[in-house]
Amino acid sequence: DAMVIQNPRYQVTQFGKPVTLSCSQTLNHNVMYWYQQKSSQAPKLLFHYYDKDFNNEADTPDNFQSRRPNTSFCFLDIRSPGLGDAAMYLCATKSAGGEDTQYFGPGTRLTVL
Amino acid sequence: DAKTTQPTSMDCAEGRAANLPCNHSTISGNEYVYWYRQIHSQGPQYIIHGLKNNETNEMASLIITEDRKSSTLILPHATLRDTAVYYCIVLGGNKLVFGAGTILRVKS
Numbered sequence: 001d002a003m004v005i006q007n008p009r010y011q012v013t014q015f016g017k018p019v020t021l022s023c024s025q026t027l028n029h030n031v032m033y034w035y036q037q038k039s040s041q042a043p044k045l046l047f048h049y050y051d052k053d054f055n056n057e058a059d060t061p062d063n064f065q066s067r068r069p070n071t072s073f074c075f076l077d078i079r080s081p082g083l084g085d086a087a088m089y090l091c092a093t094k095s096a097g098g099e100d101t102q103y104f105g106p107g108t109r110l111t112v113l
Numbered sequence: 114d115a116k117t118t119q120p121t122s123m124d125c126a127e128g129r130a131a132n133l134p135c136n137h138s139t140i141s142g143n144e145y146v147y148w149y150r151q152i153h154s155q156g157p158q159y160i161i162h163g164l165k166n167n168e169t170n171e172m173a174s175l176i177i178t179e180d181r182k183s184s185t186l187i188l189p190h191a192t193l194r195d196t197a198v199y200y201c202i203v204l205g206g207n208k209l210v211f212g213a214g215t216i217l218r219v220k221s
Contacts, residue, residue: 004156031207042200042211043157050207090156092209100145100204104156 003027004105006091012111013081021076021108023091029103030096032074034066037088037107049074050096078110086112117201122216125195131188133215135201138182145204146177148186150197151214157200160186191219 004025013019023032030051035043047056049068063085065077078085088109092102118136125131137146148160161168161175163184168175174187188195200214 006156042213043209044211045208048207088154092156094207100207101147101159101162102209103159107154107156109154 004091004093004103006089006105006108008108009106010109010111012113013078014113015083016080019078019081019110021078021089021110023074023076023105024072025091025093025103025105026072027093027095027103028071029093030071031094032068033090033092033094033102034064034074034076035090035092037090039087043090046076081110081112083112086110117203117212119199119201119212119215121213122218124218124220125188125191127193127219127221128190131186131191131195131217131219133186133188133199133201133217134183135186136183137201137203140181140203141205142181146175146181146184147202147204147209148173148175149200149202149209149211150195150217151200152194152197157211160199162204191217193219193221195219 006023033048034046037043046060063079067075088107090107091105094102145162145164147162149157151157161173163175177184196219198214202209
């Protein structure tokens with residue numbers, strides 16, 4: 001089945017140690033999103049790609065960056081994770097040309113020690 | 114983006130209909146109402162969306178008032194697996210802005 005895949009599902013890193021989370025999709029969607037969801041809170045958009053065009057949310061910290069090497073893959077890089085960056089990170093995709101429905105992956109839960 | 118207001122939590126008996134209300138009084142004419150749900154430790158799952166007319170799919174029904182200022186998501190026969198946080202979102206542009214949602218607890 002076409003889907004949004006996130007690996008790994010659980011990631012542990014050390015304070016200040018760079019970490020990369022990955023997302024892939026088989027839906028061939030133009031738009032890919034990264035959300036952060038802290039415990040007991042709603043998902044919060046960090047940034048999104050419209051094809052290769054990167055769109056950062058105004059309040060996304062500089063510590064968070066993203067790469068999209070091709071349509072299928074998108075990466076979230078956290079340059080120097082702090083304890084406050086522990087969260088679930090969600091990837092979502094959307095087709096630009098049709099329905100506005102976003103399809104989410106299962107998320108990666110990041111723990112910072 | 115238009116704001117939404119939902120009850121913090123609701124309980125529903127297994128097998129009964131779950132009716133989840135949402136207020137979106139500042140919705141614009143071209144903005145859709147979307148519903149997602151999030152089961153614990155999973156990614157949000159799309160349920161249904163609508164503009165003006167009532168909508169139904171295999172998961173749920175969406176009833177939108179004529180003035181579009183509120184809507185109700187209906188799960189016709191709730192099961193324990195429907196226990197989740199339900200988000201009502203008014204979509205403007207490319208971005209979903211999640212509110213706090215409603216915690217639905219389905220009880221046997």
